[in-house]
Amino acid sequence: MNPQPEWLQTRSTADDRGASYLSIQDVNKTYRTRNGDVHAVEHADFDIDEGDFVSLVGPSGCGKSTLMSMIGGLETPTGGRILVGGAPITAPRRDFGYVFQDPTLLPWKSVLDNVLFPIRTQKRVVADYLAEAERLLRLTGLWDFRDKRPAELSGGMRQRVAICRGLINDPRLLMMDEPFSALDAITRDDMNLALAKLWDEVHKTAIFITHSIREAVFLSDRVLVMTARPSRIVADIRIPFARPRIDTMQDEALFSEICAYIRDEIHQAHDKHVSR
Amino acid sequence: MKLIHRLLGIEAQDIDGLSRQILMPVGFALAVLLLWEGVTHVFSIKEVLLPAPSAIWSRLQESLPVLLQHAWPTAWESVAGFLIASVLGIGLAALLSASHTMRSMLYPNVVLFQLIPKIALAPLFIVWLGIGFESRLAFSVFISFFPIVVATLAGLDNVDKSLLRLCRALTASNWQVFASVRLPHALPYVFSGMKIATTFAIIGVIVGEFITSQAGLGYLILFASSQADTALILATITVLCVFGLVFYGLVALAERWTRTRFGA
Numbered sequence: 001m002n003p004q005p006e007w008l009q010t011r012s013t014a015d016d017r018g019a020s021y022l023s024i025q026d027v028n029k030t031y032r033t034r035n036g037d038v039h040a041v042e043h044a045d046f047d048i049d050e051g052d053f054v055s056l057v058g059p060s061g062c063g064k065s066t067l068m069s070m071i072g073g074l075e076t077p078t079g080g081r082i083l084v085g086g087a088p089i090t091a092p093r094r095d096f097g098y099v100f101q102d103p104t105l106l107p108w109k110s111v112l113d114n115v116l117f118p119i120r121t122q123k124r125v126v127a128d129y130l131a132e133a134e135r136l137l138r139l140t141g142l143w144d145f146r147d148k149r150p151a152e153l154s155g156g157m158r159q160r161v162a163i164c165r166g167l168i169n170d171p172r173l174l175m176m177d178e179p180f181s182a183l184d185a186i187t188r189d190d191m192n193l194a195l196a197k198l199w200d201e202v203h204k205t206a207i208f209i210t211h212s213i214r215e216a217v218f219l220s221d222r223v224l225v226m227t228a229r230p231s232r233i234v235a236d237i238r239i240p241f242a243r244p245r246i247d248t249m250q251d252e253a254l255f256s257e258i259c260a261y262i263r264d265e266i267h268q269a270h271d272k273h274v275s276r
Numbered sequence: 277m278k279l280i281h282r283l284l285g286i287e288a289q290d291i292d293g294l295s296r297q298i299l300m301p302v303g304f305a306l307a308v309l310l311l312w313e314g315v316t317h318v319f320s321i322k323e324v325l326l327p328a329p330s331a332i333w334s335r336l337q338e339s340l341p342v343l344l345q346h347a348w349p350t351a352w353e354s355v356a357g358f359l360i361a362s363v364l365g366i367g368l369a370a371l372l373s374a375s376h377t378m379r380s381m382l383y384p385n386v387v388l389f390q391l392i393p394k395i396a397l398a399p400l401f402i403v404w405l406g407i408g409f410e411s412r413l414a415f416s417v418f419i420s421f422f423p424i425v426v427a428t429l430a431g432l433d434n435v436d437k438s439l440l441r442l443c444r445a446l447t448a449s450n451w452q453v454f455a456s457v458r459l460p461h462a463l464p465y466v467f468s469g470m471k472i473a474t475t476f477a478i479i480g481v482i483v484g485e486f487i488t489s490q491a492g493l494g495y496l497i498l499f500a501s502s503q504a505d506t507a508l509i510l511a512t513i514t515v516l517c518v519f520g521l522v523f524y525g526l527v528a529l530a531e532r533w534t535r536t537r538f539g540a
């Protein structure tokens with residue numbers, strides 16, 4: 001048996017649970033449906049430190065979106081608790097930013113107005129955020145398109161607008177649920193580079209959901225691997241690459257080694273589950 | 277043909293677009309009028325039965341002062357009816373979309389009312405409100421109100437679920453969701469309801485004038501028919517058509533303006 005690689009973290013059951021910024025403690029979610037109960041999330045139990053970019057990877061239907069909705073306060077857990085800075089989450093928080101699978105832009109508003117939408121709905125002073133909007137739009141290469149309507153943009157551009165909107169109120173935590181899954185492979189690679197570059201600038205805590213192992217490893221400080229339902233977290237990996245992340249990182253042996261490890265974990269768990 | 281286009285400096289596809297949008301329908305209508313004109317002359321159809329378009333046109337010119345005098349009450353009553361119906365209709369739709377209780381109480385009844393042939397209720401309005409303009413105005417409001425409610429409510433309801441989730445994530449209030457998401461999204465629906473309502477508002481007033489009135493285009497039609505003045509009937513209808521077109525056009529213009537102003 002191989003010695004454990006150093007990037008593989010053993011999960012701590014230390015006493016200082018809850019000292020981290022975000023603490024997910026034995027969280028369950030069961031949807032009651034007409035066809036019986038669906039255990040969407042079972043025993044999710046991990047902490048996230050401030051400043052970490054954390055990816056959740058796992059097969060479709062394993063409860064990633066549900067878990068994120070609970071962290072975001074959009075769903076309530078049926079068991080366990082989620083603490084932010086020590087306080088339980090009961091409702092969506094204004095110091096969180098959200099990016100969903102589809103860009104959900106307001107089609108009748110310009111790019112700039114879409115980015116400022118959270119500011120307006122949260123009744124903050126728009127003038128205070130114009131500079132930040134400009135900075136984000138410039139970082140994502142959208143400043144020249146600020147007066148365009150979403151329909152005039154490409155899919156990748158729309159998703160970048162959604163990310164700018166998620167970041168406009170300087171959230172402490174940005175949640176992204178498969179933001180690039182609707183994009184073609186080439187655009188997706190570009191978006192990964194753009195997001196990595198953006199993260200070198202904004203340094204925020206992030207939870208990023210994806211099906212793509214390479215995407216997760218490329219972008220993250222830490223990757224949590226989930227298995228199919230009943231879902232568990234089977235691996236917790238600290239990505240040992242320095243920032244800024246560069247494209248050529250994906251050619252390194254270590255990068256492929258980590259990706260292969262994650263893939264094996266998902267498949268093993270899947271096979272075990274199937275052969276049971 | 278190509279040569280002519282080139283001489284005039286017009287691109288072929290411009291001609292194509294223009295001809296499809298304007299030249300073809302107008303040309304067809306003119307052809308029908310010509311045929312009509314020809315048929316009335318060739319078969320020497322009596323003017324009481326079917327006057328030729330040229331006869332209607334000259335009748336229109338000679339009676340223009342009378343026609344305009346009668347157009348006024350019809351016009352203001354239907355415009356006022358339409359405006360009141362728009363305010364009430366959008367208001368009721370907003371209420372129904374905001375309150376579950378109101379919706380379950382009222383919406384099935386609105387749908388049921390939709391099914392009634394509303395024209396049949398016109399005499400009731402006269403019983404209740406008398407033979408003045410009030411009864412015609414009220415009936416016009418009543419009849420043009422439903423398309424606006426139904427269309428507006430569809431627009432307010434049809435909002436993307438993911439947009440609503442975004443609003444929830446941003447802790448937007450119900451009012452903000454309504455004002456910044458539901459209403460702008462509903463605008464095209466509201467205007468399609470309002471465009472239908474323009475016609476309904478005119479129908480409401482005309483029907484009222486048929487039943488009881490001393491003025492208005494509906495009254496004039498009835499009067500002309502009692503005189504067997506078919507040319508005047510058709511001239512009045514022509515004026516009515518022009519008024520309906522202008523009315524519809526104004527609403528379409530308002531829609532263009534609102535949509536460039538507020539998007540959607």
Ligand SMILES: Nc1ncnc2c1ncn2[C@@H]1O[C@H](COP(=O)(O)OP(=O)(O)OP(=O)(O)O)[C@@H](O)[C@H]1O
Binds near residue numbers: 039063064066
């Ligand atoms: N509102 C709901 N009611 C009932 N069941 C639900 C609901 N939402 C999700 N589920 C179920 O919970 C499970 C997990 O769903 P979830 O959307 O969290 O998965 P996911 O990991 O995000 O999948 P994907 O990668 O395909 O987006 C699925 O089996 C789904 O059918």
Ligand SMILES: [Mg+2]
Binds near residue numbers: 064178
């Ligand atoms: Mg999902």
